[in-house]
Each structure stands twice: as C-alpha cells, then as structure tokens.
Amino acid sequence: MTHAELIFVPSPGMGHLIPMVGMAKLLVDRDPRLSVTVLIMRLLFDFDVDSYTNSLATTGAAARIRFVHLPRENANTVISSGNFRTHFIESNMPLVKQAVAKIADSAGSTRRLAGFVLDMFCTTMLDLADEFGVPSYIFFPSSAAFLGMMLHLQSLQDEHNVDVAEFKDAAGELDIPSFMNPLPAKVLPSVVLMKEAIGPFLEHARRMRAAAGIVVNTFDELEPHAIRSLAGLGAPVVYPVGPILNLKGEIKKKANSGGDDIMEWLDGQSPSSVVFLCFGSMGSFGEDQVKEMACALERSGQPFLWSLRRPSPKGKVEIPRDYMDPAEVLPRGFLDRTAGFGKVIGWAPQIAVLGHPAIGGYVSGCGWNSTLESIWFGVAMATWPLYSEQQLNSFELVVELGLATEVRMDYRRDFKMETNAVVMADEIEGVIRKLMREVGGERWRKVKEMSEKSRKALVEGGPSYLSLSRFIEDIFNNMP
Template sequence: MKKPELVFIPAPVMGHLISAVEAAKLLVDINDRLSITVLIIKPLLESEVTGYVQSLSATTSFSDRIRFIDLPQPPKDELAHIPRAKFFTTYVESHKPLVKEAIFTRSEESVLTGFVVDMFCLSMMDLATELGVPSYVFFTSNVAFLGLLFYLQTLQDEQNMDVSEFDGSDSELPFPGFVNPLPAKALPTSVIQKDSSPIISEMVRRLRQTEGIMVNSFVEIESHALESLSYAENIPPIFPVGPILNLKGDGHDQSCSGEFDVMQWLDDQPPSSVVFLCFGSMGSFGEDQVQEIARALEQSGHRFLWSLRKPQPKGTISPPTDYSNLEEVLPEGFLDRTVEIGKVIGWAPQVSVLAHPAIGGFVSHCGWNSTLESIWFGVPIAAWPVYAEQQFNAFQLVKELGLAVEIKMDYNKGLRLEIEPPIVTVEEIKRGIVGLMEPESDVRKKMKVMSEKSRKASVKKGGSSYSSLQDFIGHVLGNMP
C-alpha cells in the first residue's frame, strides 16, 4: 500500500515558511507513514530563504520523509504592471504552473493525499481540485483573527454592510470571538480598506471551502474564540496545533556575528532586569520616534537591549536594514550616558534573547510568531503594534488575555508601511516600560501561568495541541482519495 503524502505550500514570507516547516516536522514525527513535500516560493525581498532551506535539508532528522523543492521565479515582466494591493496574491498565483509541474515529478512510491496551503496561498486550492485531492489550510495567525475574518465577511455578504466604513471609526463591534467589545481602531487596515477588502473577502470564501484549518495557537489561550467558532455556520473543522515555534534556529539566523556579543552582555545582567525592544522583520521608526524611545528608556532607568533598524526608503517595501552609525539617529550622548545599563544593536537573535534569564519584558510589535515565542519563555509584553493584524493581536493580549501592557495599541503604519502615524510620546513609552517591568504585576503572573500551559499543550503526549495534530492526521487519512 502506497504511503500518504501531503504537499505543503507556504507563503513566500520567512515567518510563514518557518512555522509551516515546523508543522511538517511535527506531523511526520507523529505518523511514521506520512511524507511531506514542501514547495518553496522564493520571496522577492528575503534572500535568507535559500540558506534556511539548505540548512533544513542537511539537519532535519526526517530528511527521508520531508522533501524541499525550490520553485523558480516567474518572469519579472509578467508582474511589472500589477497594482500594489494585488501584487502579493498575484505573485503567488503566478506560480501555479510551476507547482503543477513539481507535483507531477513526485515519487510514485507515495499517493498524493492533499494540499496544505498557507492562508495567503489559497489560489493553489484550484490545483488540488483539478488533481482530485482535498485542500487544508495552515493559518499562521491566531484563532481570534481567523474568527474576525469570518465575522467581517458575514457582515459584508449577509448583512450588506460596507466594512470600509470602520476605517477611522470610533465605533465598537460585538465581535463574538472576544468577551470585550472590539474597537474599530483595532481592526487591521488590510481587512477594511477599499482597495484590499475585496481580496480579503475572496480569501475568506476560499477558507470556507477547505477540508480543515490548522491554526498556530492552542486551546488554553483561545478557548473563547474557539467556542465562538463552534457555533458559527459553514466553517471547516479547526485544529489548534500551536505553539509551533523554531526554537533551535535551524539556519534561519540572518547573522551570527553579533550574537555572541549580545549574549555575553546579557550574561552580565541580573535576572529579569532587562527590557528587550524588537519590532519584527519589517518594524522600524523615523528619527523623531527613535528620539522619543531613547529618551523614554533613559528616563525609565531600566536596563535595556534595543534592536534598532533603519527604515526602508520611502515608497518601497524593502525590509529595514542595520545602521552603519547609530549615533546619527540617537540623541547626542545617549550611548555614552547609558553605556552601563543599555545596549543598542541592529538585527537581534530574538529567540535566544527571549530565552535568556536576564530578560524581564518585551516591547513588541505583537506579531503572532513573536507573541508565541514570548509566551513560551514567559516574558510579559508591552504592546506597540506596527502593521498587519498586530493592533488586533495587541487588543487581544492587553484587554482579553491580560498578558501585556499597552504602549500604543492603535499605532498603525497602514497596509504599505508608508504612513507615519502620530508620534508616541516619551511619557507613553516610559509608562508602558515601567508597567512592563513591575516585578509582581498581574501581567507577569498571568504570563508565567500561560507559559506553562503553552508547553503542556504542545510537547506532552495528551496535550491539547498534540491531540489536535493527531486529529488532523486522522482527518487527512480519512479523506484519502
């Protein structure tokens, strides 16, 4: 009897690729008959993907059952005139012929059992239909955000509501995924702006057509959101399988040259004394905002490790880079005055830093992968979202779960990161840092409890996410063609 094989198609974004690969590892670990082929769509901007995949191929203990195929990039002239709001989805869709060709070159020793596509690669479901196999989705955000997508589409399609009216509104929504009313200002711009909301609506319609959705979250942190979806109509089975994290690096580190220096500095700091500031792969601020952060850190008196990145040029979507000279953007004399208590760096080895016992708090953009890492290591968060669904995550962490304090929850650069929001002041930042570093706060206590729950969910046989992975495999095998 031929062995079942799943084809994974992650989005061409490093964070999505990493969590998809970690999910694949978990699945083949649980079922020794299952094999997985991961099709790599190369990002246009993130060059480290090639090194990451090469490292995985060499180091993974399941190399005989997890195979990686690098897809060539389509001709760039095919993408030259695509509107920016549609560029990402069109870029993914342009790979359909390449995906189809790769699938036809698979080994004949296994039977194609289904596609597992990223939340941003749903157009690949067409190929699964063509091949007569089911499609599943790997959703890299949280259950509440998945519920929000279904909720907004219902408002739009069934109640004829124009969700773009929420853009800039002061209203509140009775969103069933949360106990508290959801402020419209916490809604991601990508789901309510006129130029992007039709794309999101189409994505949600496709989500409803899948056989099941794996979500990188766990029951214990989102029990209310999961329960609310259980009452909703026309929603596929939901499998909370997180936290799925890459805790070992596996070649993903962009640079190891400065990591030893950073970790050595942390080794010299007292336990839980350092506040860590890091805003993700696309997180950066203009010079005026950087000056406010610096003054707040200095006035707070707390030890700090600050990952400070140089913004991308205006009008581009390239990622931030490291400064060649930090003094050009920081207040005069700041580095000298804080030399005993602080360290400013460029790129940060985030997992290694969060795991270090000297870290006492995390000023974060609230990206979901970073949030799960912080929860895993029991580090409380000060919420300062920057883009995408991060302000929604921030609301959930601060108001729903009590795992974070607020710095500025409605700070949002918009879909294309081109809009500079109003400056977050020294007072706002300092207040957030002081609250974050309070040693006996409720936030710190709740985070410690949730950290323990996250580890039990995923690493113990019988844990909720371990069981959910088993349920997913059972569902896949039950739907074999």
C-alpha cells in the same frame, strides 16, 4: 504500508514560512508514513529563505521534508498595492501546478498524494488541489480570534451587504463572535480598511469554508472562547495544534548585529532586569520616533536590549536591514551615556534572548509568532503593533487575555497605511516603567501560568497533541 505525501504551499515571508515548516516537522515526527514537500514562492527581496532552508538540511526531519524553490517571479505589480500578495501568488500557480504534477508522476504504488496544506493567503490554490483530486487544508499561522474575525466580516459583507471598508473612518466598536469584548474599529488590520484590498482578503475567508479543515497555530487554553466560536461562524473542522515555535535554531547570525556578545552581555545582567525591544522581521521606525524611544530608555535607567533596524527606502517594501552605525539616528552621545546599562543591536536572536533569565519584559510588535514565543518563555509584553494583524493581536493580549500592557494599540507603520503621530518619550518611558514594575506581580504570574499551559498543550495527551492526532487521522481518512 501506504505513505502519504502532502504538498505545503506557504505564503511568501519568513513569518509564514517558519511556522508552516514547524507544522511539517510536527507531522513527520509524529507519523513515519507522512512526508512533506514544501513549495517555496520567492519574492525578489526575500534573501533569508535560502539560508533558512539550508539550515534545515542537517536536521533529522530532512529525510521526509523536501523543499522545492520555484523560479523567482519578477513581479511587476506595485508592492505597496493592497493586492500585491494576491497577484504574486496567482502568478505562481502555473509553477506550483508543474511542481505538483512531477511529484504526482513520481509517486509509486506505496506513496500517494494525500492533499495540499495551504497558507491562509494561498486559498486560490484550492482549485489546483481539486484538479489533482485531493483535499485541501488551510494552515492559519495567526490567532483563532483573527480567523473568526475574517469569517465574520466576510459573512457581514455577503449575507448582510455591509461595506466592511467603511469601518476605516468608524470611531465605534464591532461585535465579533470570536472576541468576548467589543472590538474597536481602529484596531482592525490595515488590509480590512483599504477598499482595493478588502475584496481579495475576504475572498480568502470565503474559500477557507470549502477546505477539508483549518490548522491553527494556537492552543485551547490560550483562546478557548475564540476556538469555540469558529464552528458557529461556519468554519470547517479546526485543529488547534500550537504553539508551533522555531526553538531549535535562529535563522541566521550577523556579525555586525553584535553576534555572540548579545548573550554574553545578557549573562552579565540581573535576573528579570532587562527590557527587550524588538519589532519583528519587517519592523522599523522613522528617525523622529527612534529619538523619542532613545530618550525614554535613557531616562528610565532600565537595563535594555534594543533591536534597531533601518527602515525600507520610501515607497519600497524591503526587509529592514541593520544600521552600519546606529549613532546616525540616535541622539548625540546616547550610546556613550547608556553604555553602562543598555545595548543597541541590529538583528536579534529573538528566541535565545526571550529564553534568557535576564529578560524581564518585552516591548513587541505583536506578530503572532513573537507572541507565542513570549508566552512560551513567560515574558510579559508591552504591545506596540506596526503592521499586518498586529493591532488585533495587541487588543487580544491586552483586553481579552490580560497578558500584556500597551504602548499604543492603534499605532500603524506598514506599506498600506501609517500613523502620523509620534509616540513621545514620556509615554514610552511610563510604559517601560510599568512593564518592569510588574515583574513578580499579577500580570507577570498570569503570563507564567500561560507559559506552563503552552508547554503542556504539546506533550502526549495535551490538547494540541490530541488535535494533531485527529488531523493525521483525517489526512489518511480523506486520502483519495
């Protein structure tokens, strides 16, 4: 029996690594002939990777998923530049080449190098796959609608000479084939609106077209229109295999974030009564905004669980950390006054929280992983996007799919650009009340229905199950 070895190259960042490892698990669980080596490029400030990969060493899939941690690159590039990720990945290409050469040399007659599976931001490594004479597949950890937007904007620039960066100052709307509704320019990802970043970003879309296929972390019933649009946008074969979720374990636990008593506190709350506020691995707010959020929560009287993180120092991009004492940024006496109905924590065990019956609503940054988790557990969202493609996800959830309400769809807080305005307490309070009033209502039922569809997609005979089968078949058919 011929065994196929796949090389997975995730982009740095837990939001890219976790779903890609989830994809690797799906593959090795489905077919005993497949094994995966994950090559990990390490940022200087990304401290969670080791604990995450170590936690996987005890799982059943460990025998056929191997992690190779590449030497840590001391990248001198200014991290706030729009091209940081591109430069960082290119600086790691020689290390990736060396690692793959070792794997290829050690492969015997029964184990063959079958191809590369590359993160959406690692497309420059298609050239390496060509050097090794194997096909490349792209793993796209975000939505099919976002993939369609990338392909469309790239063709606008290449075929119609449109300067996409000019959309930054546009107040109008764009017709993008992967969206049913006109897309406001103000919800385009920050990277699209920066002149120095748009070139490398669209180059990824250009290169994706040359891949043997694109694996997308979505499912047919969530994004039927977007998935259907991709063939007309010139995408290669697309495999919607999601939702890929890290359901069997959180990355870490922190004693100072409340630890196990988070779940104990939730156990004491009524079903569907708690609003959960959590904004992803890089999500944080300035002190003025934190105070407005606190005021809104207190006035609403709604039971709440709030994951509050300390922002990175000005001018630096680091993963937000927990406050030693959150009282330093909260209104005086807030913790005492809300002790009877609210809980402020640091890092949150997000999957465990979303799966708890006490959670009735989720104020979310709308990262795609968080979005899929929320849908899986049937929790309605209020979208408050901060960075990356979250504004686009917010638009899709609120306008395209009708699965969420919004706090402020065009809000931004990332190292590329930032919203100047503070969302005031009255506005936040109104959204929280609306979100929690809807428990049991039409939107709530719609989210519950989509939750059922997300689960059915993965079972034998479901659309994502069958799509993964097609992908495995193509891996062996395309293997040199």
